[in-house]
Amino acid sequence: MEREPLIRSLAEVVGPEHVISDPDELRVYEVDGLTMYRAVPDLVVLPKGTPQVAAVVRICAREGIPFVPRGAGTGLSGGALPLKGGVVIGLSRMDRILEVDYVNQRAVVEPGLVNLWLSNAVGPQGYCYAPDPSSQGACSLGGNVAENAGGPHCLKYGVTTNHVLGLEVVLPSGEVVELGGWSVDPPGYDLAGVFVGSEGTFGIVTRIVVRLLKRPEAVKTMLLVFETIEDASATVSGIIGRGIVPAAIEMMDRLSIEAVEKGMQAGYPRDAGAVLLVELDGPRAEVEALVGSVIEVGRDMRLREVRIARDEAERTRLWKGRKGAFAAMGQISPAYYVQDGVIPRTQLLRILGEIEALSRRHGLRVANVFHAGDGNLHPLILYDNRVEGEAEKAEQLGAEIMKRCIAAGGSITGEHGVGFEKRDFMPLMYTPADLEAMLRLKRVWNPDGLCNPGKIFPVAKSCVEVGRAGRVQPSGSAPHRIEREGLGERY
Amino acid sequence: MRNAECGIMDELRKHLESIVGPEHLQVGDRAAEYAVDDRQPETVVFPETVEEVSAALAICHETRVAVVPWGGGTMMGLGNPPTRLSVVMVLTRLNKILDFEPADMTSTIQAGVNLDAYQEVLSRSGQFLALDPPRAERATIGGILASNASGPRRLRYGTARDLVIGARIVQADGVVTKAGAKVVKNVTGYDMNKLYVGSLGTLGVIVDASVRLHPIPPSRGTLLAAFGNVRSAQAAILRILDSPLVPSAVELIAPLAWAQVSRLSDLSAPGEGFVLAVEMASIQEAVAAQLAAARKICAEAGAAEVWAIETGKEKAFWRAVRDFQPDGEGGAILKASLLPGSLAQACLVGLRVADRTGLRLAVIAEAGTAVVRYFLAGDGPAEERDGRIAAAVSALREFAARSRGHLVLEAASARVKRSVDVWGPVGTSLPLMQRIKAAFDPRGILNPGRFAGGL
Numbered sequence: 042m043e044r045e046p047l048i049r050s051l052a053e054v055v056g057p058e059h060v061i062s063d064p065d066e067l068r069v070y071e072v073d074g075l076t077m078y079r080a081v082p083d084l085v086v087l088p089k090g091t092p093q094v095a096a097v098v099r100i101c102a103r104e105g106i107p108f109v110p111r112g113a114g115t116g117l118s119g120g121a122l123p124l125k126g127g128v129v130i131g132l133s134r135m136d137r138i139l140e141v142d143y144v145n146q147r148a149v150v151e152p153g154l155v156n157l158w159l160s161n162a163v164g165p166q167g168y169c170y171a172p173d174p175s176s177q178g179a180c181s182l183g184g185n186v187a188e189n190a191g192g193p194h195c196l197k198y199g200v201t202t203n204h205v206l207g208l209e210v211v212l213p214s215g216e217v218v219e220l221g222g223w224s225v226d227p228p229g230y231d232l233a234g235v236f237v238g239s240e241g242t243f244g245i246v247t248r249i250v251v252r253l254l255k256r257p258e259a260v261k262t263m264l265l266v267f268e269t270i271e272d273a274s275a276t277v278s279g280i281i282g283r284g285i286v287p288a289a290i291e292m293m294d295r296l297s298i299e300a301v302e303k304g305m306q307a308g309y310p311r312d313a314g315a316v317l318l319v320e321l322d323g324p325r326a327e328v329e330a331l332v333g334s335v336i337e338v339g340r341d342m343r344l345r346e347v348r349i350a351r352d353e354a355e356r357t358r359l360w361k362g363r364k365g366a367f368a369a370m371g372q373i374s375p376a377y378y379v380q381d382g383v384i385p386r387t388q389l390l391r392i393l394g395e396i397e398a399l400s401r402r403h404g405l406r407v408a409n410v411f412h413a414g415d416g417n418l419h420p421l422i423l424y425d426n427r428v429e430g431e432a433e434k435a436e437q438l439g440a441e442i443m444k445r446c447i448a449a450g451g452s453i454t455g456e457h458g459v460g461f462e463k464r465d466f467m468p469l470m471y472t473p474a475d476l477e478a479m480l481r482l483k484r485v486w487n488p489d490g491l492c493n494p495g496k497i498f499p500v501a502k503s504c505v506e507v508g509r510a511g512r513v514q515p516s517g518s519a520p521h522r523i524e525r526e527g528l529g530e531r532y
Numbered sequence: 533m534r535n536a537e538c539g540i541m542d543e544l545r546k547h548l549e550s551i552v553g554p555e556h557l558q559v560g561d562r563a564a565e566y567a568v569d570d571r572q573p574e575t576v577v578f579p580e581t582v583e584e585v586s587a588a589l590a591i592c593h594e595t596r597v598a599v600v601p602w603g604g605g606t607m608m609g610l611g612n613p614p615t616r617l618s619v620v621m622v623l624t625r626l627n628k629i630l631d632f633e634p635a636d637m638t639s640t641i642q643a644g645v646n647l648d649a650y651q652e653v654l655s656r657s658g659q660f661l662a663l664d665p666p667r668a669e670r671a672t673i674g675g676i677l678a679s680n681a682s683g684p685r686r687l688r689y690g691t692a693r694d695l696v697i698g699a700r701i702v703q704a705d706g707v708v709t710k711a712g713a714k715v716v717k718n719v720t721g722y723d724m725n726k727l728y729v730g731s732l733g734t735l736g737v738i739v740d741a742s743v744r745l746h747p748i749p750p751s752r753g754t755l756l757a758a759f760g761n762v763r764s765a766q767a768a769i770l771r772i773l774d775s776p777l778v779p780s781a782v783e784l785i786a787p788l789a790w791a792q793v794s795r796l797s798d799l800s801a802p803g804e805g806f807v808l809a810v811e812m813a814s815i816q817e818a819v820a821a822q823l824a825a826a827r828k829i830c831a832e833a834g835a836a837e838v839w840a841i842e843t844g845k846e847k848a849f850w851r852a853v854r855d856f857q858p859d860g861e862g863g864a865i866l867k868a869s870l871l872p873g874s875l876a877q878a879c880l881v882g883l884r885v886a887d888r889t890g891l892r893l894a895v896i897a898e899a900g901t902a903v904v905r906y907f908l909a910g911d912g913p914a915e916e917r918d919g920r921i922a923a924a925v926s927a928l929r930e931f932a933a934r935s936r937g938h939l940v941l942e943a944a945s946a947r948v949k950r951s952v953d954v955w956g957p958v959g960t961s962l963p964l965m966q967r968i969k970a971a972f973d974p975r976g977i978l979n980p981g982r983f984a985g986g987l
Contacts (some may be wrong), residue, residue: 145871145902167774182653188836189719202723203694218960224869224937225901226680228966228984230735234693234726238719258776282748284658323778327818385636385719416636417717455717463720465555469685469721471710478709478972479722485967497721 042104047399051086051128054096058454059134061085067441070111070129074127074176077378077432077464080513082109082123082178089134089210091217091247091509092174098245099215101128101491109493112152112184115176117379118239118460124495124513128239130245132183136181138162139248147206147223152183152246157188159436168253175364186246189238191456193289193363196414197322198254200456202237209248210236213492223250235482236312240458241493242370259286261332262356265317265339266310266346270294270409273315274390277413279338280319281386290414291318291363296373297408297421301322304369307362313345317413318363353496367421374406374423378435382446383455386416395445396420405431416447417455432515444469464518467499541618544595545575548619548956551587552577556625556835566620568600568982569613571948573620580625581706582700582739586976589737590706592619598980601733603675604646606667609865609943610679611732612954615981616908625740631714634659638714639695640742643674648750659745662689666855674738674816678729679829683854684781684811687900689746693907698742699725701735704973714742723956727968733982735972749813752780754841754849755823757808762786766876768833769899771874772810775829777822783853786879789894789907792859796852797845806879808899809853811846856896856907864944866928870902870937877935878904885927889920905942915947922951929956955984 042050052060061067062084071079083106088094107127110283114121123129135151140160142148143166150159156177160169173192174180178387180190186208191200198204205222221233227252236243267273273292279289293301293316298309311317319335321328336347350356370377394411396418400407408421420442424435443453447469454463467476480498549557558579563576579585592599597618602608604624604987622954626642629650634657641650647661649667653658664683665676675681681692689695698712701724711724734830759765764782774781785793785807798930808830812822823840830838841849853895858865861933870878879895886908887895908924910917925941925948931957932939941954957966962985969976981987 112870142871144873146773167776189723189879191717199690199694200717202726203690212964218964220961222936222938222959225873225903226730226867226869226940227938227954227959228940229958229961229987230731230968230984231693231726231729232961232964235723237726237744238723255774255776257778281637284750286747324776324814324818324822326821328622329812330815330817383713383715385633385638387633387635415717416715450715451715452718452720454720455715456719458719459721467721470713474707475709475711476721477712479705479724481971482722482724482727485964485971524629 042106044362047104047106048084050100051084051097054100055086055088055093070114070131073114073119073121075122075460078119078122078461078513078515080122080124081126082129082423083126085129085131087131089512092215094245094247095211097128097130097213098211098213102213102215102250102489103504105489107491107494110183110187110241111186112181113155113179115180116184116188116460117457117466118454118462120460120493120496121456122461124461132181134501135247139504143168143230143253148251148253150182150249150251152181154184156180156185169256170251170427171204171254172201175367182249183246185235185238186249187241188456188458193412196290196412197286197288201254202234204252205237205249207250208233208236208246210244212244213487213489221250222387229274230246237387238320238494239531240460242483242496244492259328260322260356261322261328262318262320262334262350262359263335264309264348264359265319265344266313266314267317268343268345269314270393271390272342273317274340274413275342276317276344277389278386279342280335283334283338285334287319287335287414288322289318290412292316292409292411292413293363293366294336294409296406298364299412300369300373300408301362301366305361305365309357309362310346318359324415335498336444363410368420370408373426376424376426378422378424378439379419380418380422380439380442381454381457382418382420382443382451384418384446384449384451388449389413389416392418392445392449396442399438399441403434405435405438415478416451425479429457440466460525461496464497465499467497540595541574544591544597547591548575548577549599551584551591552579557582563620566602566622566647568608568617568620569949571614571617573600573617575618576620576622578622578625578710579628582626582702585621585626585702585737585739586706586708588621589702589704592977593705593718593977596975596977599977600979601678602675603669603672604670605673606671607679607681611979611982612986613657613946613949614851614979620813621737623739624672628843629653630740637745638716638742639745640714640740641673642740643672643738645673646675647671647676654745655748658748660748662695662746663692664854677729677738677778678731678733681849684783684850686733686896687782687898688778688780693726695743696729696741697744699728699738701739702737703741704736704975704978712742721756722743732971732979732983734987736978736980750784751816751819752811752813753819753847754809754811754846755838756828756841757835757838758804759806759808759835762806762876762879765808766836768835770828770872770874771829771833772826773900775825776835777825779810779826779900780813781809783809784875784896784897784899785809788892789856792894793849793852793856797849799845799849800842811850830952853896856894856905858894858907858909859892860909860911862914862945863907864925864948865927865942866906866908867930867942868904868906868932868937868939870904870932870935871924872902873901874935875899875902875904878931882906882928885924889919889924914945918945918947918951921948925952958985
């Protein structure tokens with residue numbers, strides 16, 4: 042279909058003001074959280090309501106046009122990049138809470154709703170939505186579903202899939218189906234379970250039925266300070282070994298503390314080798330006893346200092362440091378590339394040692410911020426994107442780290458997804474038969490391959506993919522029009 | 533059977549014998565022990581390794597014969613009668629614990645591992661697999677996962693869907709594939725575990741699984757509260773759920789069920805009426821504090837009696853709850869998934885329906901997750917009784933649907949199963965499920981017809 046008639050068709054569905062075709066405006070949608078790469082869509086539409094989403098998808102399906110769903114564009118694996126151009130379908134206008142049922146502890150929300158806003162909305166009644174990715178102030182629940190997002194509190198409470206009961210989905214054919222439901226164990230295959238984490242390759246979620254959780258009676262947040270990563274790591278093992286399951290255990294190394302303190306003064310000690318941010322929650326009697334146990338374990342491992350947040354304000358400040366850690370990297374480096382490998386907890390020290398060795402060999406610094414409780418690492422590879430070849434070096438270092446994680450019996454991604462970024466690494470974890478089974482499943486949902494093409498699976502290398510007709514390009518340091526005209530700065 | 537068919541079946545049997553060895557293959561009368569509803573297999577095989585499972589399935593696939601995987605046999609009542617059945621494949625010889633690293637709180641076990649035996653090994657390191665389905669002394673991991681069997685503690689820990697992190701599957705054509713990983717945090721590719729768990733072996737045979745484990749809580753305690761009427765019991769339940777208390781289990785046990793449970797667990801203060809059982813698990817101080825808080829809630833909601841289970845009787849009590857069966861022969865077990873707010877209504881409607889159809893009804897509900905089990909029993913000639921059970925199923929299914937839920941038959945006679953749909957309506961996603969089944973088992977040899985939608 043020619044561009045103008047396509048724009049008209051789409052405008053008929055969503056209204057002309059919600060079809061974006063101006064090149065400068067389209068560039069807003071050329072990146073997501075994986076800022077290393079960009080791919081410009083042909084068009085962007087912003088539908089409101091399931092019928093509009095379905096109608097847009099039907100047009101794309103009929104005309105053979107690739108389409109890519111997009112939540113808040115905070116994803117870190119390039120999942121929202123329109124690699125083959127086509128239409129980006131942005132869900133940001135679908136941001137309502139449709140129903141909250143406190144008695145039965147469920148809610149129905151639209152995919153464009155910001156994660157944190159749901160918890161904030163049900164907070165006054167003493168409830169929350171448990172999965173709390175660090176980007177929760179900006180990320181969308183639809184995106185969370187696509188990636189099966191986690192967050193620090195998933196150690197105790199589980200990830201997105203453990204909190205989703207049902208989904209309404211627009212299939213790549215334009216058909217609308219319900220997966221799962223309002224009550225548990227619906228008959229048939231767990232299609233809602235299979236859809237969560239499918240990274241937008243099975244269709245577009247338009248409604249989500251989620252579990253709500255009653256907020257715990259007591260919360261205690263502590264910062265444990267250590268001279269060395271070894272001591273911090275041993276403390277994590279000791280805590281787990283005592284049968285304690287904190288709500289969260291996060292670790293940060295010296296370099297990440299430096300960045301965080303430069304950026305936001307969260308009160309982390311700059312001369313520490315490592316800190317543990319440990320949060321305990323639950324019944325008051327349990328929390329109060331366990332605080333003592335945790336500190337005891339720390340002292341056995343040469344704990345230097347412990348700070349317990351005395352009130353909500355102090356707690357928020359401690360968390361600010363952790364949750365703002367990625368963004369804070371901008372304080373100590375022009376650019377960073379974050380990894381998401383997972384290793385068994387018992388391999389933690391060994392892998393950190395390997396990462397350090399790799400960092401020296403590649404000549405790039407790596408800051409470590411991660412979910413120590415479940416072995417989900419977030420090595421932040423620091424590089425200068427203005428220096429030729431450094432981005433590639435960072436990518437190579439990232440690839441090495443991923444390989445080591447798999448060799449250690451882990452996984453290449455614990456939360457951020459495969460997306461575009463890690464698709465070539467899939468064969469490191471899965472055999473051709475394993476991948477074939479996944480592709481077979483994908484073909485059931487997305488037989489024409491139009492829905493979010495080029496994601497998750499390695500693609501045959503051909504000149505079509507690399508460069509010429511393929512849309513994706515390294516972002517490099519090409520300034521945006523806004524920067525060129527001095528209207529704004531990148532930060 | 534025609535001669536040609538006999539010839540093919542003989543060939544198949546010879547092949548299977550060469551794969552598993554003649555001592556691990558049964559035919560005739562011995563095969564009859566492995567009947568599925570009213571269908572008997574011709575051959576029963578007992579493979580020992582993944583390679584044997586793979587080779588056996590491959591030859592069944594080639595011969596296009598129907599295969600039913602079998603673990604401990606504890607959930608074989610679930611599902612429609614198979615549309616056809618030639619081979620039962622028993623997985624109990626795949627019974628190794630492949631790895632268990634206590635410091636990682638994960639473990640990988642073969643499908644034939646018995647749950648009780650596994651828990652015993654885990655307990656030596658202070659850990660457990662947070663699954664408490666019925667008849668754990670016989671149930672195997674593979675069967676539990678395939679049927680997504682669960683118990684009262686799902687309230688706190690979830691089900692197999694929340695606990696399985698990886699699995700190895702032998703597909704219908706014998707090809708072995710892997711799902712997930714051995715670490716808890718993993719979003720690499722699709723969550724294929726979710727496809728296999730609960731799919732009753734219709735998409736592949738689980739041969740091993742990796743699971744996440746939990747530390748055994750230092751202390752447990754169970755509180756019982758007897759209510760004169762079910763609405764007061766529901767009020768107590770809702771208040772407990774709306775509180776910051778973290779119970780491991782909250783069970784609502786209706787009078788007829790309570791009589792049986794208290795007798796089987798030898799409780800000397802039987803109580804009467806609708807009994808609420810609340811289990812707390814944590815450090816000792818927190819268990820005591822939470823039980824006290826629960827006691828207060830129950831008393832304020834109008835409980836006639838509130839008391840703690842006598843020490844030493846808790847295990848027997850919870851086993852009696854988990855393993856509850858209808859009394860007598862030829863009963864049925866219905867599992868309704870509802871909402872906590874409709875529990876009282878579910879009990880009352882159940883009693884009305886039982887009354888109308890002349891059946892005895894025991895009800896036990898996992899109150900927090902609103903999984904309500906109706907245990908129906910009746911007297912009289914089998915055919916006529918089955919007709920009444922079928923009528924009860926239809927009525928209760930209608931109630932479940934009106935309450936935004938659904939109802940599945942977990943156990944019933946073959947006659948009842950042929951007159952009512954075991955699973956109930958699947959909804960708008962049925963075509964998707966059909967396409968998935970067609971993609972993963974194009975010849976339809978795995979448990980044909982037994983699953984939802986006749987898959």
